[in-house]
Amino acid sequence: MGTTVFVISNGAIRDTRFLVDQISRAGDPAIICTDGAAERMREIGGIPDMIVGDMDSIGEKTLSYFEKKGSRIVRHPERKDETDTQIALECAFEMAPESIRIFGALGGRIDHALANISLLVMCVERGIDTKIVDEGCELFVINDSCVIEGRKGETVSLLPLSSDVRGITLDGFEYPLTGATMEIGVPYGISNRLAGPRGAISVEEGALLVIRQTKI
DSSP states (O other): OOSEEEEEOSSOOSOHHHHHHHHHHHSSOEEEEETTHHHHHHHTTOOOSEEEEOOSSSOHHHHHHHHHHTOEEEEOOSSOSSOHHHHHHHHHHTTOOSEEEEESOSSSOHHHHHHHHHHHHHHHHTTOEEEEEOSSEEEEEESSEEEEEOOTTOEEEEEESSSEEEEEEEESBSSOEEEEEEETTOOTTTTEEBSSSEEEEEOSBSOEEEEEESOO
């Protein structure tokens, strides 16, 4: 398996062609589906390396189909503390990946979307480059620094995922910051923009959510 793992969750994927394109661009990523997401993989002709979850949202015919194709099926009880996406991420960690990309994690139920976003903290604490990706945006968490390569005018929003995030510095943005603090409940980091093709973000303490709008 490669060093990139795709986790496919059972949230909204409005255009499966986008997912096909992302898989193609990644070369040969390992693919882990939460149970119902495997139905989409069958639609696009993909074969997941692993299907995980309580199997409450996948048809038996699809499950049998992928078993015959060699997918590993990891069943969990319906009554459990972890979400299916968390279980999929923990399986991804065991593959020692350089990067993880999560699809189908947004849209639908807001509680599931928020839970999936919170899982990004678990990933950054392990030092793994992890992003939630959909057709219009990408989300990731930093606890040190990052550089965004994009387009002038591209919207980038910042939100604290810890009680506060300290020492925030933004360079290359329409609204720069130096050593600033962001606190939960004061969302002044919404709708900043790249001042050019490159923007740098750094933090000294805390977990900062970065939401990059990839479509204007």
